[in-house]
Amino acid sequence: xxxxxxxxxxxxxxxxxxxxxxxxxxxxxxxxxxxxxxxxxxxxxxxxxxxxxxxxxxxxxxxxxxxxxxxxxxxxxxxxxxxxxxxxxxxxxxxxxxxxxxxxxxxxxxxxxxxxxxxxxxxxxxxxxxxxxxxxxxxxxxxxxxxxxxxxxxxxxxxxxxxxxxxxxxxxxxxxxxxxxxxxxxxxxxxxxxxxxxxxxxxxxxxxxxxxxxxxxxxxxxxxxxxxxxxxxxxxxxxxxxxxxxxxxxxxxxxxxxxxxxxxxxxxxxxxxxxxxxxxxxxxxxxxxxxxxxxxxxxxxxxxxxxxxxxxxxxxxxxxxxxxxxxxxxxxxxxxxxxxxxxxxxxxxxxxxxxxxxxxxxxxxxxxxxxxxxxxxxxxxxxxxxxxxxxxxxxxxxxxxxxxxxxxxxxxxxxxxxxxxxxxxxxxxxxxxxxxxxxxxxxxxxxxxxxxxxxxxxxxxxxxxxxxxxxxxxxxxxxxxxxxxxxxxxxxxxxxxxxxxxxxxxxxxxxxxxxxxxxxxxxxxxxxxxxxxxxxxxx
Amino acid sequence: xxxxxxxxxxxxxxxxxxxxxxxxxxxxxxxxxxxxxxxxxxxxxxxxxxxxxxxxxxxxxxxxxxx
Numbered sequence: 001x002x003x004x005x006x007x008x009x010x011x012x013x014x015x016x017x018x019x020x021x022x023x024x025x026x027x028x029x030x031x032x033x034x035x036x037x038x039x040x041x042x043x044x045x046x047x048x049x050x051x052x053x054x055x056x057x058x059x060x061x062x063x064x065x066x067x068x069x070x071x072x073x074x075x076x077x078x079x080x081x082x083x084x085x086x087x088x089x090x091x092x093x094x095x096x097x098x099x100x101x102x103x104x105x106x107x108x109x110x111x112x113x114x115x116x117x118x119x120x121x122x123x124x125x126x127x128x129x130x131x132x133x134x135x136x137x138x139x140x141x142x143x144x145x146x147x148x149x150x151x152x153x154x155x156x157x158x159x160x161x162x163x164x165x166x167x168x169x170x171x172x173x174x175x176x177x178x179x180x181x182x183x184x185x186x187x188x189x190x191x192x193x194x195x196x197x198x199x200x201x202x203x204x205x206x207x208x209x210x211x212x213x214x215x216x217x218x219x220x221x222x223x224x225x226x227x228x229x230x231x232x233x234x235x236x237x238x239x240x241x242x243x244x245x246x247x248x249x250x251x252x253x254x255x256x257x258x259x260x261x262x263x264x265x266x267x268x269x270x271x272x273x274x275x276x277x278x279x280x281x282x283x284x285x286x287x288x289x290x291x292x293x294x295x296x297x298x299x300x301x302x303x304x305x306x307x308x309x310x311x312x313x314x315x316x317x318x319x320x321x322x323x324x325x326x327x328x329x330x331x332x333x334x335x336x337x338x339x340x341x342x343x344x345x346x347x348x349x350x351x352x353x354x355x356x357x358x359x360x361x362x363x364x365x366x367x368x369x370x371x372x373x374x375x376x377x378x379x380x381x382x383x384x385x386x387x388x389x390x391x392x393x394x395x396x397x398x399x400x401x402x403x404x405x406x407x408x409x410x411x412x413x414x415x416x417x418x419x420x421x422x423x424x425x426x427x428x429x430x431x432x433x434x435x436x437x438x439x440x441x442x443x444x445x446x447x448x449x450x451x452x453x454x455x456x457x458x459x460x461x462x463x464x465x466x467x468x469x470x471x472x473x474x475x476x477x478x479x480x481x482x483x484x485x486x487x488x489x490x491x492x493x494x495x496x497x498x499x500x501x502x503x504x505x506x507x508x509x510x511x512x513x514x515x516x517x518x519x520x521x522x523x524x525x526x527x528x529x530x531x532x533x534x535x536x537x538x539x
Numbered sequence: 540x541x542x543x544x545x546x547x548x549x550x551x552x553x554x555x556x557x558x559x560x561x562x563x564x565x566x567x568x569x570x571x572x573x574x575x576x577x578x579x580x581x582x583x584x585x586x587x588x589x590x591x592x593x594x595x596x597x598x599x600x601x602x603x604x605x606x
Contacts, residue, residue, distance in 0.1 A: 392576035402584040 014068030014134040017141070019155035019175055024059075030169065030180030033059050034345050037187040038158055038196055042073070042133065043313030043330035044189030045140035049087045050338030052149040053461060054512075056345055059181070060150055061172065063157035063195075067141070072133040072217075072290070074245065074253055075324035077413040079439055080331045081125040082456050082514070088146075089139045090125065096139075097129030098246050103228040105397075105409050109235055112397040113404045117412070122495040123442040124454040128412065130247045132217075133327070161186070161199050161309075168308050185341060186309045189334070192297070194315035200306060206299020206369065209320065210260035211380035213294045214267055218252050218277065220286035230409035232379075232394055236279040241379050243322075243409070244280075251289060254280065255321075257380060264293050296320035298373045300365045304333075305358045312337060317365040319372035322379060322410030329368050332415065333361045339461070339512035343536055353537035356422050364416035371411040378408035415439050421539075422511075424518035424531040432501035440508070440516050443496040445489040455496065458489060461512050463532055467523055468497075470504035474523040480532065511535055543594035 024031040035051055037044045040062035048058040076084075076097070084090040101117040117127040144150045159178065160171035168186045171178055188196035224246070231242040243255035256276060258267055266272060273291050300317035304310060313330025337357050343349035381387035396403035418437035426436060433441050442456045462481055467474055469486030476482045483489055491497055500508060500519075509518040509531050518531035533539070549555040562578075563571045583592050 388572055388576045389580070392573065392580050395573075396577055396580060400581070400584075403580065406580070 014066070015138055015141075016066045017154045019065055020153070021174075021176060022151065022153055022179075024181060025174065025176065025179040027179075030182045032167070032182040032184075033057070034184045035059070035187065035341065036061060036168075036170065036181060036183040036185075037189055039188070039190035039194075039313075039315070040137075040141070040152060040154075041189060041191060041313070042136050042140065042327050043334050044187070045137065045144065046083065046087065046331050047187055047189055047312060047334035047338060048150045048152075049140065049143060049147065050083075050335055050461075051342060052144075052147050053087065054338060054342035055149065056342045057149045058151070059183075060144070060152045061156040061158060062152070062154055063190075065154040067134050067137045073136075073321070073324070073327040074130045074132065074247055075328075075412075076129050076131060076136065077324060077328045078119075078123070078125045078127050079413075079415045080328045081129065082439070082442070083331055083335045084136075085125060085457060086459075086461055086514075087140075087143065089143050093131060093136060093139055094126065094129055096135055096248060097131035098226055098248055099126045099129050100226045100228065100246070101127050102226070103230070103409075105407050106229070106231040106234060107394045107397070108231075108233055110398065112394060113407045122444050122493060124457060125442070128324070130245060130253075132247055132249075132251065135248075136327075158190075158195050158199070161196065163200070163307050163309070165307075184308065184345070187337070187341075188309060188311045188315045189313050189330070190315050192314040192318050194311070196309060197301070197311065197315055200309065202301055202306065204297070204299040204318075205302060206297065206318075207373065208299070209296045209376050209380060210382075211295070211376075212258045212260065212262040212264065212267070213296070214254075214256040214258055214273065214276065214291070215294055215321075216254045216256075216273060216277065216291045217247070217289040218254060218281075218286045219250055219289050220252055220281070220284060221250050222252065222284065224252075232409075234280075237276070241409075242280065252286075256280075258293070262293070267293055294321075296372075296376055298369045298376065300362075300369060303358055304361060304365075305354050310337060310341075310354065310357065312361075316361075317369065319368050320376045322375040323368070323372050323412055324410070325368040325372055325413045328413040329361075329364055332364065333357075335513045336361050340537075349536040350538065356420055356537060360416075360418040360420050360422075363418060367416045368413070375408050375410045418515065422517060422535045422537065424509075424534055426519065428521045430501045430519060432499050434500045434508070434516055434519075436516055436519070438516060439514050440510055441499045443491070443499055444493050445485070445496060446492055447489060448487070455489075456514060458483065459510060459514055463512060463535070464510045465523075465528060466500075466508040466510065468500075468502040468504055468506040472523075474507070475525055476523075476528070480528065509535070541594075542588065542591045543598065545598070 036059045037048050038061050040060050048060045051058050081090050103115045105113040119127040144152050157173045159173045162169040167182045170181045188194055226246050229244045234242050240257035245253045297318040304316045312333040319325045340353045344351050381390045393403050393406045397407050417435050423437045442454050445455050465480055465482045467482055467484050469484050505522040507520045507523040511517045517535045
């Protein structure tokens with residue numbers, strides 16, 4: 001990735017792309033496409049790439065011609081990195097990002113709680129990286145141009161839509177005037193202020209928090225350790241909270257709570273921002289890269305699927321940033337949807353399979369909203385009594401372990417375990433860290449010729465059976481790929497065996513999104529077939 | 540309901556009550572409320588059972604409604 005052209009007013013362009021006329025604009029009533037994705041942010045880009053990897057052509061529309069405007073995520077969690085790796089950009093992003101695992105929480109200037117995400121050995125991807133969102137978007141846009149099947153159209157703004165039983169009709173504005181498209185499935189990845197959502201008239205359910213927060217990225221050559229630092233009531237920002245977190249290129253994210261009564265105009269004046277940062281950073285040299293004032297929402301749509309329109313990411317649900325659950329959950333929405341939609345479009349699954357997207361990602365949204373609301377309530381208590389209890393926890397934290405575990409400066413994103421009708425319940429007990437309805441845990445596995453690698457990078461995005469060698473070669477259904485552990489791939493470290501609680505003959509069925517959907521103590525073709533049908537919604 | 544013990548457990552209930560009172564003696568309303576908040580958290584953790592805690596909260600709420 002090339003270094004970006006970051007201007008002094010960094011709300012503006014980082015990378016600019018050109019509008020190009022599409023042949024569809026000359027088709028009167030509108031060309032017809034199987035899938036249109038609205039919004040080329042991280043979530044829309046991942047959806048398009050995942051669908052294209054499954055040979056589904058995608059038209060991807062974005063109302064801007066640039067990357068870099070607006071608010072920006074920085075923390076990318078392990079599951080997101082695994083998805084990005086499957087799509088071909090994970091390794092480069094990890095190399096570009098700052099890998100971190102340590103956190104510190106202060107009350108005043110006293111350290112009350114430290115955490116270590118303690119990533120297990122034997123996973124390809126780290127627990128977290130920090131990376132400017134524009135680098136992620138740039139990598140994904142570059143990848144779009146490397147793969148076949150994605151028509152990315154900048155400066156294409158959806159201005160109207162009509163819902164039909166068999167398609168959605170779109171009106172799209174361009175610099176050369178409007179045109180029409182007919183689309184079998186419309187994926188709305190157009191963010192918190194989703195145009196698609198507004199055109200359909202859907203409402204959110206949930207909370208808006210009154211407290212305002214100043215978010216700034218600063219450029220500073222500092223030798224601080226790579227630690228997420230969070231302060232309650234720090235000496236430099238009395239009565240409020242503060243966060244500081246490292247990004248690549250000597251950029252630091254600073255987040256300062258301003259309270260409910262802050263004046264948004266006044267607080268964004270550079271002199272005012274610099275004064276606040278000066279109190280925090282002392283005489284150190286720094287430059288302001290980007291500033292914004294936020295209020296947080298924790299809310300969701302009741303349903304994520306409306307006929308032929310499917311909402312993913314912030315258009316479907318929003319959380320506060322404490323916990324890194326925004327972009328991370330959106331990327332996981334995209335992954336959950338892509339294989340299901342591809343199976344429906346290929347005629348391999350009934351359209352009702354989409355109900356499982358709504359159920360599974362609805363569970364994830366509820367989980368994320370619950371955690372995010374808890375963190376926001378702790379950071380910005382809603383009443384004097386809540387503040388009193390919060391301060392009681394902080395006061396007890398240095399003296400009592402139980403209170404340290406209640407300190408909540410953000411519960412960091414981990415994948416939700418789906419309780420899903422697609423999953424085949426266990427008939428026999430399994431120990432280990434693998435869970436039905438969760439992404440399979442990674443583990444190092446060598447090929448037969450001794451070249452190293454990892455389980456997740458060996459899973460190709462199809463339904464796959466992992467079969468633990470017992471000397472036989474199972475007789476499998478034609479369309480299921482079988483990998484024999486102990487023959488095709490060698491578990492030299494024993495970590496696969498421990499994480500999956502294997503015995504000779506143990507059989508694991510993995511979904512295209514790398515979630516464990518069934519497991520058996522012995523291979524029986526009809527049971528594997530039935531579990532796969534169930535996972536495809538063909539009950 | 541049923542896990543929360545509401546039968547008297549202290550051999551000397553007066554002494555138990557007195558020890559809580561004495562912890563509050565001389566404190567401002569503010570400091571007193573802070574102490575209670577910490578005490579609630581310490582005791583809740585000692586109980587360590589979410590069902591019992593929920594019953595205790597319900598009992599405390601019901602008592603307030605009657606008064």
